[in-house]
Amino acid sequence: xxxxxxxxxxxxxxxxxxxxxxxxxxxxxxxxxxxxxxxxxxxxxxxxxxxxxxxxxxxxxxxxxxxxxxxxxxxxxxxxxxxxxxxxxxxxxx
Numbered sequence: 366x367x368x369x370x371x372x373x374x375x376x377x378x379x380x381x382x383x384x385x386x387x388x389x390x391x392x393x394x395x396x397x398x399x400x401x402x403x404x405x406x407x408x409x410x411x412x413x414x415x416x417x418x419x420x421x422x423x424x425x426x427x428x429x430x431x432x433x434x435x436x437x438x439x440x441x442x443x444x445x446x447x448x449x450x451x452x453x454x455x456x457x458x459x
Contacts (some may be wrong), residue, residue, distance in 0.1 A: 376407065376410050376411055376414070377407055379410045380403070380407030380410035383413070383434075383437045383441045384402040384404070384405050384407065384409070384445075385402065385403075386441065387402065387405065387409060387438060387440075387445040388402045390441075391442050391446045395445060396449070397448060405445055405448060406441050408444065409438075409441035410437050410441075412437075412440050413434075413438075413439070413440040414436075416436055416440065417433040417437075422436060
């Protein structure tokens with residue numbers, strides 16, 4: 366996998382979108398700041414690309430690779446659910 370400047374910029378932009386979609390997919394209210402969702406989205410975009418290429422879903426297309434995007438959103442949703450679950454357990458309400 367080759368990382369270029371445009372590839373990294375694209376990963377950041379796609380990551381922001383994937384982070385927002387991951388937040389929408391997870392049910393309930395997540396007590397997390399939006400910047401954390403964005404950071405999770407960027408990581409999920411990169412990890413989702415690696416996973417999609419490893420299992421043979423990602424292909425070089427001239428348009429949107431919907432299979433790769435689906436893997437990225439699933440990874441983001443899992444990450445948001447895990448982080449929201451861990452963060453939600455630490456709060457003590459009275």
